[in-house]
Amino acid sequence: xxxxxxxxxxxxxxxxxxxxxxxxxxxxxxxxxxxxxxxxxxxxxxxxxxxxxxxxxxxxxxxxxxxxxxxxxxxxxxxxxxxxxxxxxxxxxxxxxxxxxxxxxxxxxxx
Amino acid sequence: xxxxxxxxxxxxxxxxxxxxxxxxxxxxxxxxxxxxxxxxxxxxxxxxxxxxxxxxxxxxxxxxxxxxxxxxxxxxxxxxxxxxxxxxxxxxxxxxxxxxxxxxxxxxxxxxxx
Numbered sequence: 001x002x003x004x005x006x007x008x009x010x011x012x013x014x015x016x017x018x019x020x021x022x023x024x025x026x027x028x029x030x031x032x033x034x035x036x037x038x039x040x041x042x043x044x045x046x047x048x049x050x051x052x053x054x055x056x057x058x059x060x061x062x063x064x065x066x067x068x069x070x071x072x073x074x075x076x077x078x079x080x081x082x083x084x085x086x087x088x089x090x091x092x093x094x095x096x097x098x099x100x101x102x103x104x105x106x107x108x109x110x111x
Numbered sequence: 112x113x114x115x116x117x118x119x120x121x122x123x124x125x126x127x128x129x130x131x132x133x134x135x136x137x138x139x140x141x142x143x144x145x146x147x148x149x150x151x152x153x154x155x156x157x158x159x160x161x162x163x164x165x166x167x168x169x170x171x172x173x174x175x176x177x178x179x180x181x182x183x184x185x186x187x188x189x190x191x192x193x194x195x196x197x198x199x200x201x202x203x204x205x206x207x208x209x210x211x212x213x214x215x216x217x218x219x220x221x222x223x224x225x
Contacts, residue, residue: 004153006153009151032211034213036216041218041219042218042219043115043201043203043216043217043218043219044154044201044216045216046213046214046215049213051211089153089154091154093211097142097144097159097161097205097207097208097212097214098144098156098159098169099144099154099156099214101146101153101154101155102153103151103152103153104153
């Protein structure tokens, strides 16, 4: 049973436009959510996180929104740049250090 | 430089030949974990350790062993590898925080079992 779902395997966006990556979860005990970015031949790197007590967290061009009632979070990248092309993983945890990952969304930003 | 290192980065082996993938971190993290990444399945946890001599199964532990004799090292052992263990493996570490800390990942080990 996939507790964290990323239903879009891929996304293609023009440079300068907004990229929106979505993530849904089923476990209401999750209280901390993270986004990781992964380039080919490298390990995932932490991008941004949000606690369940917030509904928005912003870091430069990256903003994560959390809708607890819908069990949905999204990552907005504005403006998108070619260097943002990577696979993005959503992850969740619930009071332990175990992270449950989604299946990933491959973002391609084209000129 | 704070980092998680894994060795080897690439490995091709044959069914049944025991192998070990090493993982080391220099951040004095208590929590360490192994994941495998497979197409369409994302990252799945194999084993984790909350501190020295404390290890536990993750979601897909079958066919794997781990040990944590020192805080910095967390090797992954495949006693008798099989083709279904062909995958991309990542080691990760973090401070033990009760779930509010991000994990730092190693660069990955691509394993092929023939």
